[in-house]
Amino acid sequence: MKYIIGFMGFLAALGLASTSVNCAVKSGYFVTPHKNLMAAPPGIIDFGFIKPGKTETQMVRIYRNQQAAVGKLRIKTSAPWIKIRESPKRSNKKLKVYKITLKPPVGIGKVWEKIRFHGIRKNDYLLVPIRMDVLPEVNVWPHRVLLMPGQTDYHLWIRPTLTKRVRLAAYQSQSDHGVKFTSVRQVSAADGRSLLKVRVAPVGIGFISATLILRFKGVAEPAKVFFVGIGH
Amino acid sequence: MFKAIRNRFSWRSYPVLLSVLLVVSYARAAEPAKLTPSQLVMLARAAKERYWSIIYSFTINTYRVVKVGDRRKRVLQSKCRQFWRWTPWRVYCHSIDTFQSTAALGAMKNDRFLSFDGTATTSMVITAHANQSWSQGWVQCQINHGNLIHVSLINTIWENWLWMEVTNANSKVIWDSKVHQYVLEQVLDADSKTPLRYRTWIDPNRGFAVTRNESSSGGKVFLDYRFGHWHEVKKGLWLPFSFSYGDPGVIENKCRIRRVVEINKAIPPSDFAVKIPNGTPVYNDVTNHLYHKGKQP
Numbered sequence A: 001m002k003y004i005i006g007f008m009g010f011l012a013a014l015g016l017a018s019t020s021v022n023c024a025v026k027s028g029y030f031v032t033p034h035k036n037l038m039a040a041p042p043g044i045i046d047f048g049f050i051k052p053g054k055t056e057t058q059m060v061r062i063y064r065n066q067q068a069a070v071g072k073l074r075i076k077t078s079a080p081w082i083k084i085r086e087s088p089k090r091s092n093k094k095l096k097v098y099k100i101t102l103k104p105p106v107g108i109g110k111v112w113e114k115i116r117f118h119g120i121r122k123n124d125y126l127l128v129p130i131r132m133d134v135l136p137e138v139n140v141w142p143h144r145v146l147l148m149p150g151q152t153d154y155h156l157w158i159r160p161t162l163t164k165r166v167r168l169a170a171y172q173s174q175s176d177h178g179v180k181f182t183s184v185r186q187v188s189a190a191d192g193r194s195l196l197k198v199r200v201a202p203v204g205i206g207f208i209s210a211t212l213i214l215r216f217k218g219v220a221e222p223a224k225v226f227f228v229g230i231g232h
Numbered sequence B: 001m002f003k004a005i006r007n008r009f010s011w012r013s014y015p016v017l018l019s020v021l022l023v024v025s026y027a028r029a030a031e032p033a034k035l036t037p038s039q040l041v042m043l044a045r046a047a048k049e050r051y052w053s054i055i056y057s058f059t060i061n062t063y064r065v066v067k068v069g070d071r072r073k074r075v076l077q078s079k080c081r082q083f084w085r086w087t088p089w090r091v092y093c094h095s096i097d098t099f100q101s102t103a104a105l106g107a108m109k110n111d112r113f114l115s116f117d118g119t120a121t122t123s124m125v126i127t128a129h130a131n132q133s134w135s136q137g138w139v140q141c142q143i144n145h146g147n148l149i150h151v152s153l154i155n156t157i158w159e160n161w162l163w164m165e166v167t168n169a170n171s172k173v174i175w176d177s178k179v180h181q182y183v184l185e186q187v188l189d190a191d192s193k194t195p196l197r198y199r200t201w202i203d204p205n206r207g208f209a210v211t212r213n214e215s216s217s218g219g220k221v222f223l224d225y226r227f228g229h230w231h232e233v234k235k236g237l238w239l240p241f242s243f244s245y246g247d248p249g250v251i252e253n254k255c256r257i258r259r260v261v262e263i264n265k266a267i268p269p270s271d272f273a274v275k276i277p278n279g280t281p282v283y284n285d286v287t288n289h290l291y292h293k294g295k296q297p
Helices: A002-026 B002-008 B011-030 B037-048 B102-109 B153-162
Strands: A029-033 A045-050 A056-064 A074-077 A082-086 A095-102 A110-118 A125-134 A138-141 A144-147 A153-160 A168-175 A179-188 A194-202 A206-216 A223-231 B054-068 B071-086 B091-099 B120-128 B172-176 B181-188 B196-203 B209-217 B220-234 B237-247 B251-263 B281-284 B289-292
Touching: A045 A056, A074 A082, A082 A110, A095 A125, A138 A206, A138 A223, A144 A153, A144 B037, A168 A179, A179 A206, A194 A206, A194 A223, A206 B037, A223 B037, B037 B153, B037 B172, B037 B181, B037 B196, B037 B209, B054 B153, B071 B153, B153 B209, B153 B237, B209 B237, B220 B251
Parallel strands: A045 A125, A144 A223, B091 B120
Antiparallel strands: A029 A056, A056 A095, A074 A110, A082 A095, A110 A125, A138 A153, A153 A194, A168 A206, A179 A194, A206 A223, B054 B071, B054 B251, B071 B091, B172 B181, B181 B196, B196 B209, B209 B220, B220 B237, B237 B251, B281 B289
16 A cells, blocks of 8 residues: 555656646746846846836846757747847857847836747747836926916816826926916816916016926926916 | 196196197007017917917919019919818828919929828828829828928918027017017028028017018018918917918919818817828838838738
């Protein structure tokens, strides 16, 4: 009986071993970011915060823990704004170094993308997730406002690039020619747009101008709107 | 003191005093604010951003000026009907040209048109009276990344004339008291024999719109744009319903807005898509490739 149990144990161990061998084969290739760059959590290439439209690069190493050479890999990604190319200077038979260049489009937020390295084994691939947070931006339209005589209320249209809505955190004005902003409030328009209602009390005679600096929660860069007119 | 004044000015002089005061206050009110060239340009550019969408149609008649004896005669060269949808972000123009002579058609043949790069769309259909075999239904599309100039009505009125360096020492602002408008005058190559002079009339009572632009070299006008028939289409929003441009005495273009469909109302992005019929030759400038719609390689 004990021989039978022992044999079954042997079979189970063999099974486990074979599974682990399979895993080892599958994970025989390792993809890590370049040593100087951030890699958290392991296996994920984290680009951190990227400004929309800005180009970021990362070096990625692919190596085997066994002595076999890394073959020719075919790389596939669904995002057209991810460019990957091999760095021949840094690559050798054991190690492949790839340069990943990202230029995420304006209008995307938290992004998880995947790169597939084909050719690891037949019908197999290595999936490398890429994570990044693209910083939101806010455009305010119009950029330049013509102050009309008698008019005190002006509407500015807020157009965030990532989220549907942003909140006004603070505003500040710079005026050389006596334009006073008495209130700046965020309101919702009937068509769902987010607007800023700006109340201006223009004073002085002749050319007047002011810059309204608007800061929004979670947005790094402030939006600037230039007010200009002729005082009466 | 009051007694002295009362004695000095009797009640009979009050109407005279009142009228003097009225005239002085009117003159004071009519006196324009003094502006520098850069301030005037700032005001005109800010005025442009009050327009954020417009749908309109207009016609352009192009005339060639010919000399018949001592007299000058205008000969109709081409007619054009245009339909525009415009926002600061996207442009759609549909243009139908009808030529009256083969010569005009030949001149146009090498100059056929442009356009879409995802942000701006222009389509052109040419119907030729002079040469029936040519160009019926032709649409040529050329993709120019970043090079497309949106020559819409709004840009024509507000922006096109303000590209010049206003910090130039030779630029100045003059008040034209005849028409009550500012004139931005800029002189380039002031030291040369034929200095280039650009004069732009900007009307503060019509939202700082450009009402006239004149370009001259050595005193001879070679380009003259004039905008007329102004209407306030919405409160504070002015549009000229006619304008003319050209080289005076050589070519004259007369434009007239037929209909303003919408102004400052949202236009869905799908309205800017150009509809090209199958089989139309399309030239892609990026890939330097000519193909036929529906048979793309």
